[in-house]
Every structure is written in C-alpha cells, then in structure tokens.
Amino acid sequence: MHYQADVADVVYRYDGTMQGFLCCVFESFRRRELPCGICSPEEGRLTLFPEREIATDPARARRVLTGIERLGGGVRQRFMTAFLSTDPEKEQILLRYLRLAFATGRGVDRMLGDPDVAAAWQLERAVNGEAHHFLEFIRFEERDGMLGAVIHPQNMVLPLLRPHFCSRLPDEAFLIYDATHGIAMLRRGNEVRYLEMEDYDRETSPEEQQWQMLWKRFFRALTIEPRRNERCQRTHCPRRFWRDMCEMQGGCLEVPGQSRKALEEPRNA
Amino acid sequence: MELAEKLEILADSAKYDVACTSSGVDRGGRHGSLGSCVAPGICHAFTPDGRCVSLLKVLYSNACSYDCSYCVNRRSNDIRRATFDPRELAELTIGFYRRNYIEGLFLSSAVVATPDLTMEKMIEALRILREKYHFRGYIHAKAIPGADPLLVRRLGYLADRMSVNIELPSADSLQRLAPDKKKSAVLAPMGQIAAESKQNRRELQLYRSAQPFAPAGQSTQMIVGASPETDRHIMGLTEALYKKYSLKRVFYSAYLPVVEDSRLPALTTRPPLLREHRLYQADWLLRYYHFSAGELLSEEEPNFNPYLDPKCCWAIRNPAFFPVEVNTAAKEDLLRVPGIGPKSALRIIQARRMQHLGMAELKRIGVVLKRAQYFITCNGYLGAHGTRAEIANALLDPKAFGVGVQQLSFDDCMPKALPDAAPELHRLTAEGMDVLQAAALLKQEAVTCITRQM
Known part of the structure; x- marks a missing residue:
C-alpha cells in the first residue's frame, strides 16, 4: 500500500472513547505517520515501542467526524458499527480503513476486494451479526410490569439493539443488561439511558416461572424426533447464547421422554 | 384442561406444518399498540431438529372431521384432542411476544365440523388479537380449503401472510391419500387470495385509508416422498405456482411416516431429508438465480443428483457457458457460477466499479473459491486449472x-x-x-x- 512507508515506531495510547480514537486519526494525519499500535486503557499491552499519549480534543474529533460524513453514509456506518467491536486490532484496522477512505473518496465502502476495506467490513459484519443474534435470542422476563433481560455479548451491541426494541415495544419500560461490559440500557417513557450496573437478579415470581414453563413445553412439543439434527441447531444458535435463553437450560441432549418428566417435577413440587 | 397441556397438544399437532417464516412485511411500531415486523423476518429459537421457531405455531383445534391418511390429526387416529378459546390464545400470543419468544402467531386448524365454522373461530381469535390487544406483530393464517370466499377475505385483512396447503404434488395422489380434499377446493382460495392481493395493491396506491390484504403474500406446502411424483414434476408445479398465483414461497416437507397405512410408505422409511434439501436448493435457484425449472431437470434425468447440488449439476451439463469473466459479466451470468450467490454477485458488481478483481479480491468478497475457481476468469486468466476428478471432488456436496x-x-x-x-x-x-x-x-x-x- 502507498502508506506502508509511513509506519512509525510509536504506539498511540488513547482513552478508549470514539472521540479519543478520532483524535488518534487526526494525529496520524497531522504527523503523516501510521503508528504501529493504538492502545486503549483497558488493554495493558506491553510494547517495546515508545508510547504517545493522545489527548482527547472534542474540536479535533468533530473535524475528523465531519470528514467521515462527507465520505457518505456507508463509510460512516461501517466506522460507527465496527468501533463497537472488542477486537484488540480494531483501532489499527479502522485507522487504515479511514486513511484509505480519505485518500480514495466516496465509494470506498464498496471496495470489498481491498484488504483494508475487507478487514473493516469483517469487523462490521461480526458486530452486526452478533447484534442480530440478540434480536433473536434475548429473553425478557417481567417484573412489576417492567421487562428485563441479561445478555453476554462479545461486542458492545446495546446501541444496535436500541432502535429495534424501542420500535417493537413502544409503550413498555425495559432494561437490557450487558453482563460482559457491565452496562445496562434502560428505556422508560420516551427516554433511553445507558447505566453502569454490576448485578442483575433473575426474576423468580410464580407468574414468570409459569410463562417460562409454557414456553419450554411449547418448545419441546415442536421438536420432530426423526429429524433430530443438533449440529444444525448449533449452527443457527451457537452455544454461547444458550446461557441466557430459558428454553435451552438443561441442554437438549435428553431423550424426550426424560425431559418431559424433568419439566413436570418442579410443577408438582 | 390446563392451558399448558392444551398448548402442548396443539403445538404438537401443528409441528408438521413447515412454514415458520415471519418475512415479507416491514411495519414499525406505533404508540398505543404492541409490536413491529421486519421484512427479512426474525427467528427466535432453534429446536434440536435444527428448525427455526419464529411464530407461535399452533392449531386452533385438532379435533378434525376429515380422515386424510398421512395426517396425525385424522379422525380415526386415537390422540388427545384440544381446542383453544379465542381470548386465551390472544393472551398467550401477547405474553410470548412481549418476552421476545416469538415474532407473532401462526394459526392453522383442523376442520372442526365444517370449514366455515372453523374459519369463523380463527377469525374471531385474530380479531381479538388485532383489535383488542392492538397487536402489530406478524400473523400467518391458514385458509381452510372449502370455506366461504367471504371468510377467506376477512381472514386476509387480519393476517400478514396466508397459506393454503396443496398437500400433495398431484391431483391423483390427493384423491388417493386425502379423499376429503379436492384439488379444486385447494386452488380456489389460492386464486382468490392472489386476485384480492392484486386488487388490494392498486387500492393501497390510490387510497390512504385502504387496509392491506395479506401484505406478506401467500405460501403453500407439499409433502414429498409420500407419493410417487418425480422431482421434475414437483419443480414444474412449483414454477407454475410462482407464476400463476404469485406465491411468495413453496415449502416442501419430507414425509415422516406417522401412520401405518397400505397406501403409504412403510413406517420404517426414513424421511427423504436430502431430497427435501435439494428441492429447496432448486427452489432458491428459481426465485433468486433466474433459473427455470426446465433447465434444472429433463425427461431423461427426472430426479436431482443426491451428491451434487442442482446448480453444480447444471454447470457440469453446460460447460459451454463457462468460464465467466468476473470483471465484465452481467449479474445473471455471475449468478450461474457455482460458489457465487446473490450477495457475492452484488458485492462483485459494486466492487468492480472501483477496482479490478483478481482471485485474492474475490476471496475477500466472500466467493466460495473452492467451487468457483474452475468456472471464472479474472482479467482473462482462468481461476484455476484442475483435472476432471479434482473439479468433481470440489463440487461434491459434503x-x-x-x-x-x-x-x-x-x-x-x-x-x-x-x-x-x-x-x-x-x-x-x-x-x-x-x-x-x-x-x-x-x-x-x-x-x-x-x-x-x-
């Protein structure tokens, strides 16, 4: 690539926010260099290269963002979505992508054959894919008229879940707790807030248990035994989502007769 | 009877209906109501048989007065029977929907007494859901063959998608296995729904207050493997259904022997799952790849090859069509290459406006080079040279x-x-x-x- 020659022996350290990262992009352009690493405070990566602390300056961040917006909705969208990823290489990938984008101009988001664009696209795809899985597999439980759910995502998917659930449940108050990152999204009335949260107790009221039991029985009844294909099930619904899905508790390995008995026991108790 | 038991019985009876899609409508939420729809549809769970659960798929009742030999709910079968109450069904749907278990309701029913009476009950349940609970989620309703056209019409204004099952791929098989159902009784509501949808589309353009009639179109399903039809016959029928009734989907269901009957395959027969898979692959070729049924199968070769997917089969039979130059070929031609699908074809077309594409670029775009490399050229160079055996090995369906x-x-x-x-x-x-x-x-x-x- 044309900019490979500019790689400098320096590592940028920024505060982990999007504004901070945009300032790193600014710095990279200002000094005409490509750092060999960009670290956020969460990852205490040890490097042999000298580090440079990049101060977050909202004015600079806005300049870079205006520039990105000029490149078209596709570029902006890809940058915003990919930034939610928790991939340790994401800053490097996005910096290369943005440098190429500023050099090429509009339409760069469609150049999927280019290695830098393809890398950013893969990040975007991974984040969008995970967010879509949560649209499918979130399980709400009701507590005092409010809905709550726990998820364990790899990436910061909450902002991507927001429009879908706000539209779907227009008059409901709900909370989605991202247990991996300790952030909750609370929607009440017409307002959405992101809160830091440490703990979430699952609802155990009898009504909620009754609903979950109904759902589980429906789920078991739907399975056609002669067509059993667990590999196919895992492809569509990977194991890591199972822990937050009530119908997958207890696994699906049981022989159907046994599972039905196991289900009915707590009901009789 | 307890609600949970009822749900279990009626879900168990409905599970052989394959259609469980929630696609075809985009409808945002609105204050004062509950729910929304997204056009690609959303699956909410996957059962251990690998099928998706998108809708609360239940029968309104399984107390059937018909006696179709392939069906679990036939009159002469000794199973538990149950019938929902419209209100309790609506409450169940809302409860599941709020918890994000489902996208909506799939309501079908066995024929209780007469088709008209059954339809009236179903319409009542859907009316409560739409009007009392202001439910804006997805509803798939099954029209009962033989019901009054007026009832079919009313159902269409409540549901998003409608379907009428043609059950078996030919009139002869229908006569033999489902003597209570007539081909004409199945096709009449299908034709009515197609005609009403067409008219409704015009109304929607003209009048702001027009109500949408089955906005997600209609679908149908047929059982494969219970009767002797060939794949060629089934694909021909499918194509005709898409053209004549503008169906959105045709579903195939591999026949699972649930009953002992001399007219049917033995109970120990395995469900023809691979054949079903091949039919779906061919169905996709019809809908998204601009293939026609006549190209896929011929009179000498009336069934699909179990070891090759239909697209690879076509590629082998038509070597003159290849290689395709990825940098200049039209989209229709790209779609004929094994390993290039609608998504990668679109990406190729977008990317080649900005840059020349070579093999490395195609790989990044997401083309399955394992198969595609033998059928394409990049800037005039063949993707790969292979012996016949190597190509055959790459094309085989694992x-x-x-x-x-x-x-x-x-x-x-x-x-x-x-x-x-x-x-x-x-x-x-x-x-x-x-x-x-x-x-x-x-x-x-x-x-x-x-x-x-x-």
Missing part, C-alpha cells in the same frame, strides 16, 4: 456424506450417518459396513460417476 456423533444418550459416542446424508450411505451402514468406510467408498463412486459425465 452434506451427502455427512457422518457425525449425534448424542441421543450420554453413553452413545459412535459416529453415525447424519439424518440428511444420502440414502445410499444409510443403506450401506444398515448392511453392517463401517460408516466412515462407507462414506469414503460412496464418495469415490460419486467422483468417478461425475467425471464420466463431464
């Missing part, structure tokens, strides 16, 4: 030789042929051959056979 461990109990760790593997593999293992050895042998034979065809 699904047909699927071997894996499926644990039905905890002490069961032996590799077995997967349920959707080729029937020949099941036959060889049943005869006592080691499954891995059988798969290798079969693969060898398939490669030889395909090489000879090329």
